[in-house]
Amino acid sequence: xxxxxxxxxxxxxxxxxxxxxxxxxxxxxxxxxxxxxxxxxxxxxxxxxxxxxxxxxxxxxxxxxxxxxxxxxxxxxxxxxxxxxxxxxxxxxxxxxxxxxxxxxxxxxxxxxxx
Amino acid sequence: xxxxxxxxxxxxxxxxxxxxxxxxxxxxxxxxxxxxxxxxxxxxxxxxxxxxxxxxxxxxxxxxxxxxxxxxxxxxxxxxxxxxxxxxxxxxxxxxxxxxxxxxxxxxxxx
Numbered sequence: 001x002x003x004x005x006x007x008x009x010x011x012x013x014x015x016x017x018x019x020x021x022x023x024x025x026x027x028x029x030x031x032x033x034x035x036x037x038x039x040x041x042x043x044x045x046x047x048x049x050x051x052x053x054x055x056x057x058x059x060x061x062x063x064x065x066x067x068x069x070x071x072x073x074x075x076x077x078x079x080x081x082x083x084x085x086x087x088x089x090x091x092x093x094x095x096x097x098x099x100x101x102x103x104x105x106x107x108x109x110x111x112x113x114x115x
Numbered sequence: 116x117x118x119x120x121x122x123x124x125x126x127x128x129x130x131x132x133x134x135x136x137x138x139x140x141x142x143x144x145x146x147x148x149x150x151x152x153x154x155x156x157x158x159x160x161x162x163x164x165x166x167x168x169x170x171x172x173x174x175x176x177x178x179x180x181x182x183x184x185x186x187x188x189x190x191x192x193x194x195x196x197x198x199x200x201x202x203x204x205x206x207x208x209x210x211x212x213x214x215x216x217x218x219x220x221x222x223x224x225x226x
Contacts, residue, residue, distance in 0.1 A: 004158075033214060042202065042218040043159070058213055090158050092214075102206075104151070104214065106158030 002026055006091050006107035013081045013114045021076040021110050023091030031094045032074035033058075033104070034066060036087040043090065049074055081114045088112075119203045124221040133190040135220050137203030140184040146206060148179060150188045152199040153219070159202065162188065198224045 004025045013019055023032065030051050035043040035058075045058030049068040063085060065077045074093075078085060091107040120138040127133040139148065149164040163170055163177045165186070170177045176189040190197050202219040 035216070042200075043216040045213055045215060048213060056213075059215065088156065092158075103149070103161045103164070104159070106160070108158050109156065 004091055004093055004105050004107035006089070006110045008110060009108065010111050011113070013078075013112065015082060015114060017081050017114075018077070018079050019081065019112075020078075021089055021091075021112075023074045023076070023093075023107060025072055025074075025093040025105070027093065027095070027105065028071070029093035029095050029105070030071070032068065033092045033094075034064070034074065034076045035090045035092065036060065036085075037090060037109075038087050046076065046089075078112075081112075083114045086112060086114045118215075119205060119217055121201070121203055121217060121220045123218065124223065126223045126225055127190075127193045128225050129195060130192055133193040133197065133222060133224070135188040135190075135201050135203075135222065136185065137188070138185045139203070139205045142183050142205050144183075148177065148183075148186050149204050149206065150175070150177065151202045151204070151216075152197075153202070154196075154199040159216075162201075193222075193224050195224050195226060198222060 007022045033048040034046040044060050047066040049055045052071040055066045067075045089110045092104040094104045150162040151159040153159040165177045179186045200219040200221050202216050
């Protein structure tokens with residue numbers, strides 16, 4: 001049981017390049033989330049998903065796209081990376097049942113630098 | 116979801132109890148209070164949650180006021196390893212909502 005796994009852990013991009021961050025969870029969680037965290041700041045929600053095939057915008061969705069084709073995977077895409085997207089990205093997932101604690105389980109983070 | 120307010124930073128002497136406050140004055144009746152912490156640059160870690168009653172687990176205690184407008188996370192015997200940013204959030208337990216984190220409280224444990 002690996003929990004929430006993010007790949008890659010580190011990536012350096014040039015402005016204008018595209019890339020995809022992968023989040024995989026093996027806990028059969030319905031909900032999945034992508035956050036970004038800038039130095040000295042809290043977590044800001046980018047996009048989230050409440051189930052396979054569904055996505056929704058969070059606080060800071062501009063410049064990102066997401067997909068949830070499989071329940072266990074939540075992909076975060078940058079179509080044209082900008083220096084302002086330099087950040088640490090965290091993925092999280094949670095159970096949705098009414099009897100569960102609905103606790104978020106986070107991945108270890110993906111550090112992205114855009115030059 | 117209700118917003119929360121936390122002090123930006125706090126200090127606590129090692130071995131003492133650390134009491135971290137959170138204000139959530141607009142909380143609704145069926146929203147839970149959750150606490151997470153983030154050690155250095157790791158992913159945040161769940162600590163505890165509660166609705167009305169005080170809660171305790173192996174990590175901490177959660178005290179919620181009777182009017183539910185504020186709560187306090189208590190680390191009974193703080194150690195250097197408890198140095199972290201602590202986040203208080205409120206949310207419905209089983210709703211497919213956005214989960215918004217604030218900036219949290221940076222807790223410094225002093226040796």
